[in-house]
Amino acid sequence: MKTFLIVCSPNHRRRTPQRSVIQRMNRSLTWIRRVQRARQTRKRRSSKGVFMKKWKLKNKKADIEKLSRTLKLSKPFCNLLVNRGFSTPETIRNYLEAQKLPLHDAKELKDCDKACQVIENHIEQGNKIWIIGDYDVDGIISTYILKQSLSVLSDRVTYYIPDRMEDGYGINENIIDAALSDGASLIVTCDNGISALEALAYAKEKDLDVVVTDHHEPVTQKSSNGEELCLPSADAIVNPKQADCGYPFNKICGATVAFKVVERLFQRLKRENPIKEELVGLVAVATVCDVVDLIDENRVIVKQGLEKLASKPNPGLQMLMKATGIDSKELTSFHLGFVIGPCLNAAGRIETAEKSLKLLEAQSPELAEEYAKELVELNSIRKDMTKEGTGRIDALVKEQLAEDPVIVAHDPSIHESIAGIIAGRIKEKYHRPTLVLTGEKEKVKGSGRSIEEYDLYREMADFRELYEKFGGHPMAVGLSMREENILPLRK
Numbered sequence: 001m002k003t004f005l006i007v008c009s010p011n012h013r014r015r016t017p018q019r020s021v022i023q024r025m026n027r028s029l030t031w032i033r034r035v036q037r038a039r040q041t042r043k044r045r046s047s048k049g050v051f052m053k054k055w056k057l058k059n060k061k062a063d064i065e066k067l068s069r070t071l072k073l074s075k076p077f078c079n080l081l082v083n084r085g086f087s088t089p090e091t092i093r094n095y096l097e098a099q100k101l102p103l104h105d106a107k108e109l110k111d112c113d114k115a116c117q118v119i120e121n122h123i124e125q126g127n128k129i130w131i132i133g134d135y136d137v138d139g140i141i142s143t144y145i146l147k148q149s150l151s152v153l154s155d156r157v158t159y160y161i162p163d164r165m166e167d168g169y170g171i172n173e174n175i176i177d178a179a180l181s182d183g184a185s186l187i188v189t190c191d192n193g194i195s196a197l198e199a200l201a202y203a204k205e206k207d208l209d210v211v212v213t214d215h216h217e218p219v220t221q222k223s224s225n226g227e228e229l230c231l232p233s234a235d236a237i238v239n240p241k242q243a244d245c246g247y248p249f250n251k252i253c254g255a256t257v258a259f260k261v262v263e264r265l266f267q268r269l270k271r272e273n274p275i276k277e278e279l280v281g282l283v284a285v286a287t288v289c290d291v292v293d294l295i296d297e298n299r300v301i302v303k304q305g306l307e308k309l310a311s312k313p314n315p316g317l318q319m320l321m322k323a324t325g326i327d328s329k330e331l332t333s334f335h336l337g338f339v340i341g342p343c344l345n346a347a348g349r350i351e352t353a354e355k356s357l358k359l360l361e362a363q364s365p366e367l368a369e370e371y372a373k374e375l376v377e378l379n380s381i382r383k384d385m386t387k388e389g390t391g392r393i394d395a396l397v398k399e400q401l402a403e404d405p406v407i408v409a410h411d412p413s414i415h416e417s418i419a420g421i422i423a424g425r426i427k428e429k430y431h432r433p434t435l436v437l438t439g440e441k442e443k444v445k446g447s448g449r450s451i452e453e454y455d456l457y458r459e460m461a462d463f464r465e466l467y468e469k470f471g472g473h474p475m476a477v478g479l480s481m482r483e484e485n486i487l488p489l490r491k
Contacts, residue, residue, distance in 0.1 A: 062087045098299035106260035110245035115211045115236035116265045123154045127185035131159040132171045134191040135348030137289035141282045142190035142258040144360045149262035161353045171196045176203045191254030195219050195471040200232040210234040215254045249296045255286030281308035288333050289341035316359035319368035346379035349417030389414045390422050407434040408490040414438040420447030448477040
């Protein structure tokens with residue numbers, strides 16, 4: 001039997017009745033019993049193979065004392081910054097004073113000038129230009145940036161955002177046929193295209209000019225010389241993740257790539273983009289919502305973007321902030337990622353992403369208010385669907401997948417539009433890479449979310465023969481496949 005001794009100072013004893021001391025002792029004993037029960041529960045769960053998240057304190061090597069003196073910051077704060085990867089005075093200053101840094105030069109993006117030349121040629125010839133975007137926040141904003149900016153230079157610019165259910169992710173042959181039927185001569189992709197090898201080969205066969213703007217990982221294939229990049233057929237490819245791209249920072253989102261292209265285009269034409277200030281705020285929204293690292297240029301963009309959103313926001317976005325109860329003067333990155341972003345995403349998940357784009361395009365307050373209220377309502381529906389779906393997948397993990405190092409969960413009843421959200425929540429709970437698949441037979445689709453230590457895209461790329469379509473980056477992937485290939489993928 002363990003004995004617990006509670007020592008009170010004489011003064012404290014005089015002030016406190018004996019009954020209070022006993023009460024405190026009982027509370028202490030109750031707390032100790034709870035801790036013991038929790039430990040026993042953890043041991044039981046661990047023995048059954050249930051995943052327990054492990055916490056490890058990083059202690060990267062650096063001269064903390066010197067950094068503290070040089071930067072006039074506390075040693076614990078310097079240690080935290082070093083653990084986050086900032087180990088020199090210069091990188092720490094750049095991180096803490098991002099608003100003072102200039103943005104990187106768009107000219108450093110491989111093919112940026114080439115892409116601008118192709119676009120200029122089609123504008124001069126009066127040709128029709130189709131912009132092909134994506135249905136998430138990054139894709140919607142990328143589409144808006146290109147459509148609105150090119151429309152300053154031409155009245156023959158239109159856009160198409162794939163339907164999540166009908167088209168799936170990215171450009172495909174049906175979309176290309178629709179562009180041809182509409183008389184398009186140039187296709188510009190944004191936030192997609194880098195992995196659309198077959199679709200863009202088809203576009204070139206049909207004599208369409210193609211400009212790809214994207215930020216996702218290029219397709220790789222194994223060969224006798226190791227891994228080789230497989231780039232799509234296009235007249236220009238603007239993507240900082242190309243191996244030979246000299247851009248100094250490759251972790252920007254699709255909207256930033258699109259912004260850089262139109263920025264360079266207007267520079268070349270020696271013209272001012274009348275909506276540039278508005279676009280900076282929108283790029284900040286896309287940067288936060290696409291969950292890219294908030295370092296280097298991304299940190300600069302978000303800092304500047306929050307200022308623009310507070311002073312000169314897009315009219316539709318301003319109405320969405322009002323509908324969600326956000327004070328623009330108190331706006332933070334939290335509001336972008338957890339309030340505004342989910343509302344913009346909800347349209348593409350439940351109905352069509354064009355509603356979010358229409359909100360951004362709205363010029364009258366009445367129309368903007370109508371779209372804003374609709375997006376808020378759609379997001380409420382999406383929350384209910386997500387809660388129910390997460391519960392089902394969580395139960396499946398506990399019953400069948402508790403010991404799997406990578407969770408591959410399949411539930412045909414899950415709405416495919418929320419598979420990525422559910423994967424993210426399961427990943428957070430179990431701290432394991434997670435794929436959530438829905439649909440049946442030849443029409444299984446899904447999304448994956450990963451942890452920092454595991455490059456989900458690279459690991460899954462080794463099994464391309466199992467997928468119909470596949471793309472993404474280290475922390476998130478999307479795919480379609482046949483139901484019969486789920487078990488081989490899980491193994």
